[in-house]
Amino acid sequence: MEGKIFKVVKKVGGRRRSAIISLKGVSVSYSKNKWAEPKIQPSKLFAFSSFSSAKAFKDSPPFGGNSEIWEAKGEGIVRAEKMLSLDEIPVFKKRAIEDWWRGQIFNSIPPPKDTVFCDRIRLLRKIE
Secondary structure (H helix, E strand, O other): OEEEEEEEEEEEEOEEEEEOOOOOOOEEEEEEEEOOOOOOOOOOEEEOOHHHHHHHHOOOOOOOOOOEEEEEEEEEEOOOOEOOOOOOOOHHHHHHHHHHHHOOOOEEEEEOOOOOOOEEEEEEEEEO
């Protein structure tokens, strides 16, 4: 499925990156009107199906400050039922992300409201 989504990004070293994942070799850079794809396969990129949920996420600690919300276009959009517990990421880093997407780690948590997974994302317009 293809459609309109909302992506929360943060500025890191002059680049727009994922608001959560900033691990070297994993973090994805986002640029206006350019498609971004996950660096780890078979993973997906996270976004929101509603502006209100993207804003609630952005305004929750620790994301404020340098975070931005963009209207975006997503491809391969599916509703997120679960996500890897962030407690796993600092310990296992890239390997934990790879293993979770392959179904080898089961430490999952519910995602924020209206979270969607996308095969790729293109930022269209900065909203906030």
